[in-house]
Amino acid sequence: MIQKRFGSADTTGRKLDVIGEYLSMYQKALGNTNFETLYIDGFAGSGEVPLAEHTDNLFDEDVRTVIAGSADRALNVDPPFARYIFIDKRRKCIDALKAKFKDSPNAERVNYSIGDANEHIQKICRAEQWRSQRGVILLDPFGSQVRWETIEAVAATKALDLWYLFPAGLGVFRQISNDGTVDQTHEASITRIYGTDAWKTAFFEPSKQTELFGEPVTKEKVVTPESAALFMIERLKRVFEGGVMDEMIPLGKHAYPSYYLLFAWGNASPKAKALANRLSKAAVKATDRKHGRIV
Numbered sequence: 001m002i003q004k005r006f007g008s009a010d011t012t013g014r015k016l017d018v019i020g021e022y023l024s025m026y027q028k029a030l031g032n033t034n035f036e037t038l039y040i041d042g043f044a045g046s047g048e049v050p051l052a053e054h055t056d057n058l059f060d061e062d063v064r065t066v067i068a069g070s071a072d073r074a075l076n077v078d079p080p081f082a083r084y085i086f087i088d089k090r091r092k093c094i095d096a097l098k099a100k101f102k103d104s105p106n107a108e109r110v111n112y113s114i115g116d117a118n119e120h121i122q123k124i125c126r127a128e129q130w131r132s133q134r135g136v137i138l139l140d141p142f143g144s145q146v147r148w149e150t151i152e153a154v155a156a157t158k159a160l161d162l163w164y165l166f167p168a169g170l171g172v173f174r175q176i177s178n179d180g181t182v183d184q185t186h187e188a189s190i191t192r193i194y195g196t197d198a199w200k201t202a203f204f205e206p207s208k209q210t211e212l213f214g215e216p217v218t219k220e221k222v223v224t225p226e227s228a229a230l231f232m233i234e235r236l237k238r239v240f241e242g243g244v245m246d247e248m249i250p251l252g253k254h255a256y257p258s259y260y261l262l263f264a265w266g267n268a269s270p271k272a273k274a275l276a277n278r279l280s281k282a283a284v285k286a287t288d289r290k291h292g293r294i295v
């Protein structure tokens, strides 16, 4: 199935490898305990990720490489999760997943939903019995689709570990002009992803320049993609009682961090805290060997 290209081999591969490693380590640690384990993919895609890669051949504009997407990697984890929920807004993606997984030995474990991830996830977080369940949720949007209330709902379960592809460059930094102006739609979208308008003071400083092209200038933009991601990390720390990974993984094309991969976990029991901390670090380290260390 043709899908929008959304990454270079290197960074999309790293994201999926980190998540795949984490899921595999998570299931090795929890898959045979009394907890029922659940994997939720809010932006599940089609199961395959087409990558645009440069080639030296002048007659080929690019070479199409396809790698396994997040849902495929999750379903193939050994031992498998007890249950899987795959959500995507596009019916085409869900149909592609159903076709791909129909003969999987884990097919019976999967529940598919078509629609907005925010609505589905908030409902799931309220409805499930979290006392007997533990799980991992992946939020891997193209842009600024994840609302803060969804993040709050995930944290409130105190049972889910969250991997979040946060669009710090694409959804925040790029939407703010250098003179500090933000159009109304982007202003609302930034407030929606952070769940606060405190960014309006944090991301600007009084301008040293008073005039630009005859127009008065009062403030200037000081936010960077990195500081936009750090601002989200601070927000995550307020609601995730387990913790938030200090390391944030920059992802994007041409060394521009359109996104940062963030990780947070809601379970504050000392055992769970230590486990999530240890496994997330190990998952990142495991991919350093393949993709090079992040500096």
Ligand SMILES: C[S@@+](CC[C@H](N)C(=O)[O-])C[C@H]1O[C@@H](n2cnc3c(N)ncnc32)[C@H](O)[C@@H]1O
Pocket (backbone or CB within 6 Å): 006, 016, 042, 043, 044, 045, 046, 047, 048, 049, 068, 069, 070, 071, 087, 088, 089, 090, 093, 115, 116, 117, 118, 140, 141, 142, 145
């Ligand atoms: C970056 S892709 C996900 C890739 C996937 N994680 C993988 O590894 O194969 C983003 C997906 O989000 C879906 N999408 C966009 N907006 C959505 C929304 N509000 N709710 C659920 N899915 C959405 C798109 O249809 C697309 O398949």
